[in-house]
Amino acid sequence: MSIFAMNEPNRIGTVSSVDTASVIIHVEDAEQLSRLQVNHLVVIRASKVGECLVGFVNKIVRKIDDGTVEQPEFLTSIDYVKVNLVGTMYDRYGTKQDVFKRSLDSVPAISADCFILSDEELTRFMSVISSVSAGCTQPLNIGNYAIKENAIAYIDGNKLFQRHAVITGSTGSGKSYTVATIVEQIASLPSCNIILFDIHGEYKPLRGDRIQHLKVAGPSDQNVAGVLFLPYWLLTYDEMLSLLIDRSDMNAPNQAMLFKQFVIECKQSFLDSIRNPLAFTIDSPIPYSIDQVIAKLTEKNIERVEGAQGKDKNGDYFAKLSRFIMRLQSKLEDRRLNFMFSSDAKLHEYAYMDELCKAILASGSNGGGVKIIDFSEVPSDILPLMVSLVARIVFSLQQWTEKALRHPIALLCDEAHLYIPNSGNTSDIPSLISFERIAKEGRKYGVGLVVISQRPSEVNRTILSQCNNFIAMRLTNADDQNVIKHLLPDNIGSFADLLPILDTGEAIIVGDASLLPSRIRIKLPSIEPDSATIDFWSDWSKEESSDYISSAVEALRKQSRS
Numbered sequence: 001m002s003i004f005a006m007n008e009p010n011r012i013g014t015v016s017s018v019d020t021a022s023v024i025i026h027v028e029d030a031e032q033l034s035r036l037q038v039n040h041l042v043v044i045r046a047s048k049v050g051e052c053l054v055g056f057v058n059k060i061v062r063k064i065d066d067g068t069v070e071q072p073e074f075l076t077s078i079d080y081v082k083v084n085l086v087g088t089m090y091d092r093y094g095t096k097q098d099v100f101k102r103s104l105d106s107v108p109a110i111s112a113d114c115f116i117l118s119d120e121e122l123t124r125f126m127s128v129i130s131s132v133s134a135g136c137t138q139p140l141n142i143g144n145y146a147i148k149e150n151a152i153a154y155i156d157g158n159k160l161f162q163r164h165a166v167i168t169g170s171t172g173s174g175k176s177y178t179v180a181t182i183v184e185q186i187a188s189l190p191s192c193n194i195i196l197f198d199i200h201g202e203y204k205p206l207r208g209d210r211i212q213h214l215k216v217a218g219p220s221d222q223n224v225a226g227v228l229f230l231p232y233w234l235l236t237y238d239e240m241l242s243l244l245i246d247r248s249d250m251n252a253p254n255q256a257m258l259f260k261q262f263v264i265e266c267k268q269s270f271l272d273s274i275r276n277p278l279a280f281t282i283d284s285p286i287p288y289s290i291d292q293v294i295a296k297l298t299e300k301n302i303e304r305v306e307g308a309q310g311k312d313k314n315g316d317y318f319a320k321l322s323r324f325i326m327r328l329q330s331k332l333e334d335r336r337l338n339f340m341f342s343s344d345a346k347l348h349e350y351a352y353m354d355e356l357c358k359a360i361l362a363s364g365s366n367g368g369g370v371k372i373i374d375f376s377e378v379p380s381d382i383l384p385l386m387v388s389l390v391a392r393i394v395f396s397l398q399q400w401t402e403k404a405l406r407h408p409i410a411l412l413c414d415e416a417h418l419y420i421p422n423s424g425n426t427s428d429i430p431s432l433i434s435f436e437r438i439a440k441e442g443r444k445y446g447v448g449l450v451v452i453s454q455r456p457s458e459v460n461r462t463i464l465s466q467c468n469n470f471i472a473m474r475l476t477n478a479d480d481q482n483v484i485k486h487l488l489p490d491n492i493g494s495f496a497d498l499l500p501i502l503d504t505g506e507a508i509i510v511g512d513a514s515l516l517p518s519r520i521r522i523k524l525p526s527i528e529p530d531s532a533t534i535d536f537w538s539d540w541s542k543e544e545s546s547d548y549i550s551s552a553v554e555a556l557r558k559q560s561r562s
Contacts, residue, residue, distance in 0.1 A: 002091050003098050003124045004043050004052060006115045012036065015044065015112045016080065021104065022058070025114045027079035035116055036060055039495060039519060040147055041125070042083055045112045050091040053108055054100070054125075055083040056516070083114070086516055089125070098128050102515055122151040126516075140185055142178075142471075146506055146519040153509075153520045160469050160513035161410045161448030164439060168456045168484065169473025174505040176202060178471060179412065179452060180525035187211050187370045193363040193407055194370050195394065197387055199415040201376040202531040210369030214359065216386065217339035218377040219558060223346055228359065228373065229339050230389055231347050232290060236283040237263070239385060242430045244327060254317060255324040262296040263288060274350055285393075287348045290341070294328055297321050336379050339386075357397055360390060363407050384419035388431035395438050398445040410448035411438065417458040420451065432460055439466035456483045469511030473522075474502040488517075495519070 012032045017024035023044065027033050036042075036057055044053045059082040085104055093099035117125065122145065140157040144150070169175040179196075180203065186192045187208045196203060204213065214228050221227050235243070237260060244259070245252050266288035271278055280286055301322055303315030332341045346352060362368025378386050391411055398406060413420065413435075423429050438449050439462065451467060453459050457479040464487060475481045485496045488510055495508050495517045502508070505524075510517040539545070 002050075002052065002089070003128065004089070004115070004117070004121055006043065006045065006052070006113070010115045010118060012042065012114050012116050013079075013081070015108045015110055015114065018107050018110065020107075021085050023055070023083050023085065023108060025081040025083055027081060030077065030079055032116075033060065033062065033079050033081075036081060037147055039498075039517075041117050041122060041516070042081075042114055043089070043117060044083070044085075044108045044114045046088065047106050047109050047112075051106065052089050053085050053104065053106075054087050054089055054516070055085040058082045058084045081114075089128075100125070100128055100515060117148075119148045119150040122148050126151065126154055126518075138185075138189060140182070141523070142181070142509065143507075143520045143523040146521050149521065153514075153518060155509060155513040157513070159511075161408070161450070162443055163468035163512045164442070164449045164466055165451070165469035165471065165511070165513070166456065166464060166467045166484075166487075167450060167452045167471045167473075168475065168480070169454060169507070170476050170480075171454055172504065173454075173473035173475075173502070174507075174522060175452065175454065175473055176529045176531040177505065177525060178473065178507065178522045179203075179414065180206060180527065180529045181523055183211070183370055183372075183412070184208070184525050184527070187364075189364065191363045191365040191407070192369045193361070193409040194412060195360060195390070195409065196370065196372045196412040197390075197414055198372050198374050199376065199383070199418060200531075201374050202529045203372050203414075204374070205527050205530050206370075206372065206525075207527060208370070210364040212368060212371050213374065214371055215374040216378050217342070219335040219338050221338065223342070223344045228356070229342055229344070229347050230356075230386060231287070231342070231352070232340050233287045233348070234285050234353070234389060234393070235385075236392075236430075238430050239389070243382070243385060244324070244331065246323070246327065249323060251320045251324070254320055258297060258300060258317065258321070259293070259324075262293045265296070266292045270350075276350070285353055287350060287352070289348075290328070290332065294325060297325050297328070301325060336377075337382070339378070357393065361394060361397060361409060363409075380418075384421075384429065384431035387413075387419045388434040391438060392434040395434065395442065395445065395447050398447050401445075406446045408446035408448065410450060412450045412452060414452045416451045416453040417455045420460045420463055422458050422460050432463075435460070435463055439463040454480075456480050469513045470509070472499060472508045472510070473506065474504070475499045 013025045013027040015023050016026040038057050038060060040057045042055055042057060044055065046053050061080055063078045087100055087102045088105055090099045090101065091097065139154045140160065142153050142155050145153050167175060167178060183196060183206060186194055187210045192210055214226055217227050217229050223229060241256055245256055260282055264282055267280060267286045270286060270288050300315065300317045301319060303318060304312045305315045307313035331337060360371055373390065375383060375387060394409060394411065398409065419431055420435050421429065423432065438447050442449055451459060451463060456464065470484065470488060472484050475484065481499050484499065488496050495510065498508060498519065505522050507520050507522055508517065509520050
C-alpha cells in the first residue's frame with residue numbers, strides 16, 4: 001500500500017504538458033490554487049502500477065482568458081502550475097517496501113492526476129528518504145518543514161558526515177543554534193565521536209554526559225585534565241618552517257637545511273636515551289629538545305675553522321644564523337605560546353602523544369564522545385596552524401588504523417574562514433594541506449568534515465567543492481550567495497533565490513543527506529550557545545552597567561581570561 005493516499009480532496013489538477021524533468025499541471029478548481037506555494041511538494045500518478053512521481057512546485061500562474069473582452073463579466077482564468085520532477089516513489093523495490101529513488105524511470109501521461117501532500121503524508125515521505133529507512137534507530141531530527149510546520153524534517157546522519165557538509169549563514173541567522181542542535185543529537189548516540197573547533201568559546205554552555213570540553217592552554221595554564229598542550233615536536237618539518245623561517249631572509253635556505261639536520265640528530269638522541277631503535281623521518285612525531293637545536297645552531301653561527309697557513313677563518317655559516325636563532329628564542333619566550341613551548345617535562349615524554357590522541361579521539365563508549373576544543377586563547381596569527389595540526393593528527397591516526405578497528409570521527413570547523421582561507425596557492429598555507437586531504441580522502445578513512453562559516457566566499461573553494469550537503473541559512477552578502485548558488489545542484493529550482501530572505505532559524509537543506517531540497521525551520525537546542533546577539537539599545541537603557549574594565553585590563557595583560 002502506498003504511503004500517499006492520493007484522494008480526491010488533495011487533487012489539484014491534471015498533467016497538460018510533459019518535458020524531460022518538468023511538467024505543467026492544469027488546475028481545474030481555482031480554490032485549490034490557494035493551497036499551493038512555490039517549492040511545495042506534490043505527487044503525480046505514474047504510468048506504471050506501484051509507482052508515483054514526486055516533484056516540487058516551481059511556478060504558479062493564473063492566466064486571464066480575454067476572449068470575451070466585450071463582456072468582461074464573463075472573463076475566465078486558466079490556472080496552471082509548473083512542477084520540477086525530482087524522483088520516483090515505489091510501493092515496493094526489490095525486497096524493500098516504500099523506497100524513493102532520485103531517478104525518473106518513467107514520465108507521467110497526459111491527464112495524469114496531481115495531488116498535494118498532507119502533513120501526515122509529508123512526514124511519512126520524508127521519513128522514508130531519511131535515515132529511518134536506512135535502519136538508523138535514532139534519526140537526525142533537524143526541525144520542521146517551513147511550509148507544513150507539523151511535518152518533522154529528518155536528514156540522513158550517515159550521508160551528512162560521509163559526504164561532508166557546509167553550514168553557512170550571516171551573523172544572527174541561527175547558525176550557532178543549528179550547530180548546537182546537531183551536536184546535542186550526536187551526543188545522544190552511545191559511541192558518538194566528533195571534534196568541534198570552538199574558535200571564540202561560544203559553545204561552552206553545551207553540557208551532556210558525552211560532551212567533553214577541552215581548552216588549548218593559555219599563557220598561565222598548567223598541564224591538568226581538560227587542558228591541551230600541542231608541543232612543537234608534533235609539527236611537521238614544513239609546518240615548523242612556516243612558523244620559524246622568514247622566507248625573505250637571504251639565508252633562509254641555509255637555516256632550513258641546518259634546522260632539518262639538527263632536528264633529526266636531536267630526535268635520534270632522544271630515542272637513544274630511551275633505548276628505542278625506532279626508524280623515523282623528519283616528520284615523525286618524536287620529542288626532541290628545541291634548546292639543543294638552538295645550541296647546535298649557535299655553535300654553527302660562531303664557528304671558526306682552520307684556514308690556509310694555520311690561520312683561523314669564519315665558518316661557512318658564521319653570523320648567518322643570528323636572526324634565525326633570535327626568532328627561535330623569541331618564540332620560546334612568548335608566553336602566548338605556552339601551549340607549544342611549555343617546559344613541563346611530561347609534555348616531552350614519548351607517551352604524551354598517546355595521552356593527547358586518546359583525549360581528542362576517544363568515542364562516547366570509551367569516555368569521549370563530543371569534544372569541544374576551545375581555541376579562544378590561541379593567537380590569531382598561529383590559529384590556522386594549530387587547528388590544522390589537530391586535524392592532521394586525527395586524519396593520520398585514522399589512516400594508520402587497521403580498517404577493522406577504525407571508528408568514524410567528524411570534524412566540525414566553526415568559523416572555518418579563519419583557518420581554511422580561500423587562497424590561490426595551497427603550498428603557501430601549510431594549514432590548508434591537512435583540510436584538503438580530509439576533504440578529498442577523509443571518507444575512505446572514516447573522517448567527516450563539516451565546514452561552518454558566515455563567509456563562504458572566504459573559504460577554500462577546493463574544500464567547499466568536496467562537500468555534498470548544504471545547510472544554508474540567510475545570506476545577505478552577494479558574494480556569499482553566489483558561492484553557495486554555484487555549489488548547489490542545478491535542478492533545485494528557485495530554492496537558491498530564498499537565501500537572502502530566509503527568516504532567523506530557517507535553512508535551505510540540499511544534498512545527499514536530504515534527497516529533496518527543503519526549506520526547514522531548525523528546532524532550538526535545549527541549551528543555547530553563548531552566541532546571542534547583544535541588545536545594544538536595551539543595554540544602554542539600563543540604569544546601571546557592570547564595572548568590567550579593571551578585570552578586562554588584567555586579562556589583557558595576562559593574555560588569558562582565566
